[in-house]
Each structure stands twice: as C-alpha cells, then as structure tokens.
Amino acid sequence: MKRKEFIKTTATFAAATALTPLTSCKTETKKVVDEVAPEVVRKNWAGNYAYRAKNLHEPKTVEEVQALVKNLDVQKALGSCHCFNNIADSPLNQISTKNLKGVIGIDEENMTVKVGAGTKYGEFAPELHKKGYAVHNLASLPHISVAGACATATHGSGVNNGNLPSSVSALELVNGKGEIVRLKRGDDRFDGAVVNLGALGIVTEMTLHIQKTFEVRQDVFQDLLLESLKENFDAILAGGYSVSLFTDWLDQKVSQVWVKRRMDEEVKDLGNEYYGAKAATRNLHPITELSAVNCTDQMGVPGPWYDRLPHFKMGFTPSSGEELQSEFFVPREKALEAILALEKKREQIHPQLFITEIRTIAADNLWMSPCYNKDCVAIHFTWKQNPKEVGELITMIEKELEPFGYMPHWGKLFSMDPLKISERYERFDDFLALAKNFDPQGKFRNDYLNRNIYQL
Template sequence: MGTHMHQLATERNWAGNLAYQAAEVTYPTSVAELQELVANSPKVRALGSRHSFNDIADTPGTLVSLENLATDFHLDLEKMQVTVGAATRYGTLAAQLQQQELALHNLASLPHISIAGAVATGTHGSGDKNGNLATAVAALELVTADGSLIRLQRGDAEFAAAVVGLGALGIVTALTLDIQPTFNVAQHVFEQLPWTQVLQHFDAITAAGYSVSLFTDWSGETVAQAWVKRRPSADSEPWDHTKFYLGTPAVAAMHPLPGVDGSNCTEQLGVSGPWADRLAHFRMEFTPSKGEELQSEYLLPREHATEAIMALRGLSSVVTPLLFVSEIRTIAADQLWLSPSYERDSVALHFTWHRDQPAVEAVLPLIEEALAPFLARPHWGKLFHAGAAELAPLYPRFGDFIELADRMDAGGKFRNSFLERTVFNG
C-alpha cells in the first residue's frame, strides 16, 4: 500500500455552512490504493472540490479526495475526446484544451469545481441547446463497493445511471469527455430589461445567444441584468448590441451581484475571445460569486418558465430580503436518469442566498410549494427541502436507480444521510 495522507476532518465545504462529519479525509495516490481503501471501508464517499451546499458528499466513515491521485491527461483527436482524472478542475482542463485549440461544449458559472463532483450532481451552465456538463461524458472509470475498477461507456446498460450518480454507485477515478474545435465567444451584458418584455419574449431572449443568463431579485418591474454569450462565427443572424428587449448595454464590466467588482468576472463588453475565458461568469483566479453565501436551484420544463417566474415574483416579499441575486438559465434535455434535466428541455431558477441557513430553510418549502405544479426538480448539490417521497415521482427512472444501487452497493457503503433522506427512504 502506497503512502496516502490522512487529515482529520473538522473540514468544511467551500461555503463554510457544513462541517463534514467524516472522521478523516484520505488522499490515495494510486488507483490500486483507492481500490484497497474502498474494499476495506464500511462507509466511504468521494469528496470533490467541496462546492456543494448540502451534505451530499459527507459520510460517517472515510472521505476520499482524489487530488493526489496520479492520473493521465489523454487526448484522442480521432474520437475528439479527452480523458482526465476525476479531481481535475474545469478551469484547468479548459486552459489545457484551449492551448490545443480545443473546447468543451459548456462550463458552469465557475471554473473552480472538480469534473467528477460537478458531473455527479448534474451541474450545468446555460444555453437552449446545451445539455448539462454531464452530457459531455462519453465514459467513466469507477471503483465499486467491492474494490473493483470498472469502465462504463455510452451505450452500456448502467452508463445513464452512473454519470449523474450522486456518488452512490462508486468512486469515479477518470472521465472521458467529448470535445470539439475551439470557438470564440463574445459576452454582452444588458441592464434593466422590463419584466413585461422578458415574459413576453422569453423564448427569443434565451435563444439570442449560445448561452444566456438573466439575473433578478424578483422584485420591481425590471430584470437587473441579461448576460448574452454569443459565438460570433455561428450566431450569424444580424445582432444589434445597442439594445436588448428595452435593456441597455452595460458600459463597464459587471458582476451579477449588486455592488461586487466586475473585474472578478470573465471578459465582457462584446470583446470576442476563447470560450475558456468567457463561458463561465467567474474567473479562476478570484473567489467566485460572493463567497459568504448559500445556494438553491430548481429545474422545470421550459414550457412552464413564465408561469414559474410569475409564481416566484409573487413570493418576492419573503424571497428578496434573503437574496443576493437569482439567475435564470436554460438547459437542453438529456438521458441521464437522475439528471434534473432528464428528458426535459429545462429552465433553471437559481438563488444565491445570504448565509442565514435557518431563514433560507424556512423559505425553501414555500418556493417548492409554488414550483410543485411545474414539477420542479432541485439541484442535487444545493439546498432544498424535498425528500425521497417528493422526488421519486419526478424521475421516471428513480426506482431503477435504487435497484441498481442496491445491487452494486448491497452493504450501503456509499450511502450517507443525504442519500437516505432524498433517494432511498421514499
């Protein structure tokens, strides 16, 4: 057995709202060492870059970080795929790919997150035609409960269950992702779009770029900001960036959060440049978003977008006081069983909250009640109230996932209280 580092886990997640209950964090340096560790642990979970806001990554047993795992970076230009270690951060991979004039299809709002951790929760960016980040996964290697290393690829029976796997089926060591030739993006920010325009032209607005985000606190008569990321070479229809649904173009770099410096954000003002420096909102070298915050997000079929938005505007008096900002994005449907955009072209309604967890937890049931008629599915890595009984009917393959988890992990070593609450105890 090689030398791996142990660390006592009075460790916290990125937001600081969760102290992991695990007794230790372990850093294996080889796959063989990881296999032995998993085989011999009664309870074990993988830890990514700790950006989730709930206890999804936690375990009463051993937490495993793959940060020290020796992994290969392998490009296959014939298949247009790249294979990377699970702990690789999107920002690191994006820079490596851009150097070779290659690209991923999309990024989340921040580049700091690990690929395996992001994929495991169905993390997404925006864009009507862009599936979540997990849709780029062509294959993955994982260490299963008995310590064996298996490889699953698109088309394999368990593949569509394992990709957005919530860490319930095993510890992913490497992922193979689809890539494409590099492309340029020009990012335009517009301010103060009247809600009447946004609600009337919602489909046209989200189709106006490769990736579009709207930022609001739900109060008032305008949407504070629209971020439109266009591919100048592909989005060829005429584009007048001097106005956008009665919103006015920003004259300086903006931050989605009111009062925060726009220099922490990726290049704007319509300056075209590589996807790797534009598709995320936040720059790798700065703290993303606010830092001292909590987040929640709900994905629902996009045909309900305007009704759901109106429902949330109706809750503004209780929601707005707790908010830094909300973001509205769109995501294309996929086939990954527990993906919040499974078989539904989706709109995502996101909340960046003040770090007042009791107050946020009090308001989440109200939001979930308001969004229930639209069959909203919560983001697995953010704060939500629903349990397995509410979530099971929202996912056609929920029962199949449980059956598979029972088969692959009969002793429940990858189960934790999050999974008991939200998946297994329906």
C-alpha cells in the same frame, strides 16, 4: 424594500471579499484545552456545512483508491467541496479525488478527452484550448471538479446545450467491492451511472466529448422590463449560445441579461438594446454594485470559450463563499409561469437574497438528471447565510413551484419529500437497483442517500 436598501445590505457583505482566492474546502482548528489535541473541523466551500467524517484519505493512484474501498467500512468520495448539503459526507471516511487530476489523453479520432476525476474544469480547459479543442459548455464557476459536477448534474446555460454530464462518453469507477468498472455510452448501465450522486462508487476517470475550439463574445444588458420578458421569453433566452438572466426581484425588472455568442457562428452587433434592456457601458458583476474584476470579460470582447462561458475567472472566487444556494428546475414550457409565480413573492424573497440566476438546459437521457427527457429552465438562488430564514423561504418556494413539477439541484439546499423525488424521476427504481448492485454492502451510503434514494 426598495433598490437603495437592498444595495446597502448586499454591498456591505460582499464588497470586501470580491477578490478572495478560491480554496475549496475550509479547515478550522478548535483551540487546545488542557493539552488535548486540537480538533480539526473541515467545512465545505461555503462554510455552511461541517463534515462529520472523522478521516480524510487522499489517494494518489487508482490502486490506492481500490485498497481504501476494500479496507474501509463506510466511506464517501469528496470532490471540490462545492455542494451545500451533506451529499459528500460520511459518518467515518471521505476519499478525496483531488490528486486524481490532469489530462490523461486526447483522442483526436473520436474527439474525446480523458481526465482524472478530481480535475477542475478551469485546470484542464486552457490546455485543451491550446491543442485546438473545447468542451461544449461550462458552469458559472470553473473551479468545480469534473466528477463532482457530473455526479450532481451541474450545468451552464443555452437552449441547445445539455448539462455538463451530457458530454460524458465514458467513465471509470471503483465499486463497493473495490473493483474497477468501466462504462461507455451505449452500455446498458451508462445512463444511470453518470449522474450517480456518489452512490455507485469512487469515480477515478472521466472521458468527455470535445469539439474544435471556439471564441465567445459576451454582451451584457441592464434593466429588462418584466413586461418585455413576458412577451419575448423564448426569444430572449435563445438570443445567444448561452444566456443568463440575473434578477433581485425588485422594480418589475430583470437586473441583467448576459448574452454569450460563439464567434464561429454568424454574430451580428446587438446594438444598444436587447428587447428593451440597455447595453452595459462597463464590465459588470451579477450583483451590479460589486466590482467586476473577478468576472470574465464582457463588452463584446472576444475570448477563448473557457474564459467567457463561465461568469467568473478561475483565479478568483466571486465572494468569500459565505452564502447559501438552492436551485430548482422546471420544464421549459412552464418556466415563464413559474417565474411569474415567484415574482409575486418578491417581498418575501429579496431580503435574504443576493441574486437569482435563470438559465436554460437542453434535455438529456441520464436517469437522475433533472432534465431527463425534457428541456428545462433552472431558477437559482444565492442567499445570505441565514439558515433559518432561508430554510423557510426554500419551503415556500418549493410550494409555489409544485404545480410546475419542479426538481431540485442535487448539490444544493432543498426540502422536497423523498417520496416525491422517487415519483418525479422516471428511472428512479432502475437507479436504486443499480446502486444496490454496485454497492451491495452499502459502503457508500450516507444520511443524504438514505433519505433521498434509499428512503429509510
């Protein structure tokens, strides 16, 4: 498939929905038949997964969460509905954290901010900035909840930047007995509880490390030759505070390079070229042919960290959400080889693809993080919503990445064998023991945890 054909199929799908406001979970009502009450179907943001849980609870206080946990049988926390699999589903009850939101307090002495678990990064970031502070990084979308993002090890980019949960300094959750448990960095169980997959309980508060606020400029370059990427891989990814590569795997090129640099550090003009890629002459969407109106400002114009580190503005979503996503982490020293292995499969990959993003994440010490004790590169795929074809491609991609010791993103689509998961995570047994301790009655267990953690 040539670039012109790819553009035609991609733009037709996405152009009309580039300004759709973000609504998180989707609700559909089936038609009434013979005076039977209509059935409400709740779906995730992408619309690819319909929740099985019959009941949705929306507590407004921690005390209400405790009462629900004590009185309900099987249950699960529900965040901003941005996972593409069944990690947040339950056979019976979901407990939404959307009302547990807002900045609870800023501790200027210890440089932390405490927020409600259901708070979205884009909701508290402007307030934090006004008070002179920032968090270290953000994901490409600021619309995700803090607790949900941390539970699944969601990340931004930057060779020296850990994932979002790496900034957590303390958390509060309600365990399977309805008890409040508070953990802080340094506690024996803390490193196992941050990336928790929803297995330990309902997180109600999170405390994040903060720093002095800063501005960021964002420069975008187009058409980076694959040969240049091979020769300068590490330097290209280290060229900014946060760097992202976007590719459609066509034409032996990386479509775009997004370089985000802090203005409180020495910032030199990158000029009209970045390792052979040409400077963009206008703001760009990661899919070049689409409007960039919902993307954060580029062209080297400085702006606050919360309005440059994400790729998309808080007010809009990049599309209607009708897409599928998968993402795989490989150790950074093996990343180039892994990318080149996938590049050989471009003819199979790109017909179902909207775009691939490649990012770096620094090592952390969180037990269930894919970057536990190792720097990683994440290879992210945004797919067309064709489940059968995409499922086959995911299986193929995982086979190609097997020699590189890949790890899947917990909140996206993957097919890795559960036994392989237990082998790849060094602290897997410790986490399993922690989950059983926090949830002895199995109230928070669901199909996802039974398959991937409890391995029934």
